[in-house]
Amino acid sequence: MNETGLAAGYFNDLYARDTDPWGFTTRWYEQRKRALTMAALPQARYHSAFEPGCSTGALAAELTARCDRLVCTDTAAQALHAASQRIERLPESARGAVEFHRWGLGDEWADEHFDLIVFSEVCYCLESASLRKAFEHAVEHIEPRGTLLCVHWRRKVREYPLSGDHVHAIARTTPGLSTLSGYHDEDMLLDVFTAGEREPLAEAEYLE
Numbered sequence: 001m002n003e004t005g006l007a008a009g010y011f012n013d014l015y016a017r018d019t020d021p022w023g024f025t026t027r028w029y030e031q032r033k034r035a036l037t038m039a040a041l042p043q044a045r046y047h048s049a050f051e052p053g054c055s056t057g058a059l060a061a062e063l064t065a066r067c068d069r070l071v072c073t074d075t076a077a078q079a080l081h082a083a084s085q086r087i088e089r090l091p092e093s094a095r096g097a098v099e100f101h102r103w104g105l106g107d108e109w110a111d112e113h114f115d116l117i118v119f120s121e122v123c124y125c126l127e128s129a130s131l132r133k134a135f136e137h138a139v140e141h142i143e144p145r146g147t148l149l150c151v152h153w154r155r156k157v158r159e160y161p162l163s164g165d166h167v168h169a170i171a172r173t174t175p176g177l178s179t180l181s182g183y184h185d186e187d188m189l190l191d192v193f194t195a196g197e198r199e200p201l202a203e204a205e206y207l208e
Helices: 010-017 028-040 058-066 077-088 128-140 164-172
Strands: 049-052 069-074 097-102 114-120 142-153 177-184 188-195
Touching: 010 077, 028 058, 028 142, 028 177, 028 188, 049 058, 058 069, 058 077, 058 114, 069 077, 077 097, 128 142, 128 164, 142 164, 164 177, 164 188
Parallel strands: 049 069, 049 114, 069 097, 114 142
Antiparallel strands: 142 188, 177 188
């Protein structure tokens, strides 16, 4: 393990042994988590979204239907290749523009802003100090009243520096983020934040 998180090459080795190491396409937990994630997004559509740690693109394939533009990153070339193939199989009329880049959450952020950032099963790969910096960078790169969604497995994984509970404790204490909603059970934590002050969804649509 290096000073920021998991050892270099950890995920490359993982994908070399198994093209779907977490069972994104087969496990009910993963299918249910994606359904909860999509349902928790407060806006019907986003113009520019960012998903670091996209893995094989199972969530990206659903996010793109709600986003004009989606930027997906991962540290493993095998994962990015699988994700790009998954997106290419989608009907062009049913997806926005999708970009893939080899990048890790502890790396320097590009000079652009998003109205949606999704941290799904990625944050516990960093040490606490690096993760706090990643959340600070997210706040710097999210548009006012943009959405940051954070969802993680709660069970202990020996190789990961942090637990899901630790990750979400850091997220909830990050300056600049306001909690909008959430869902918690024994397996997962899902928190939705907005940048700056929260605004009731119904009020945003002039409903009473």
